Amino acid sequence: MHDAELEELRRRKMAQLQQSQESQLQQQAMMEERAKQMEAERQAIMRQILTPEARERLAKVKMAYPDVAAAVEEQLLRLMQMGRIQNQIDDATLKAILRQISPQRREIKIERV
Template identity: 60%
Template sequence: MDDDPELEAIRQRRMAELQQSQQNQAAQQEQAKQIEAQKQSILRQIMTPEARDRLANVKLANPNLAASVENQMIRLYQGGRLQQQITDAMLREILQSMVPQEREIHIERR
């Protein structure tokens, strides 16, 4: 059975595209791992072990909030505005300020 040369060329191009796509995905994953490792390294420098444990617990419950806090602390560190390590008490204050206060709803019946 003779394969059409045009069809074979299309197959070859498609295989090359798939391989390129896989390579790009692998490179993006590697870059994401490196960025995460850098973030964790900075957080180890600027936070006490207790604060890191609390942040890890927050990350399990609310990943978006934890990421926001991490990014804020890293920006402060890179801007030179952190004079000391973040303690557990300081982290609790930061978290309380970032979590919106729950509003109580009152229903009046008339």
């Protein structure tokens, strides 16, 4: 009788663990899906406000400097939401924006005495 009760408790505990794990997996899947949707919306907006050449440049910057590209995208999204972007941004304008956002490089000289 004692073994049967113990076995029943084990089964209940296993069922609880499986349920909690399944709910965690569902929540994670929902969060991933939401992130994918947000990224798709972001890319759609970028297609609207950037010319193909500018999008290509931003993609290259994203590969080398993801933090700089993210900052540029955020700035462009904010400008669009405020209504400050009237025309598509071309490659030259994007270069200017990148120059403003990217950190200034310091030149290091080593002098030997």
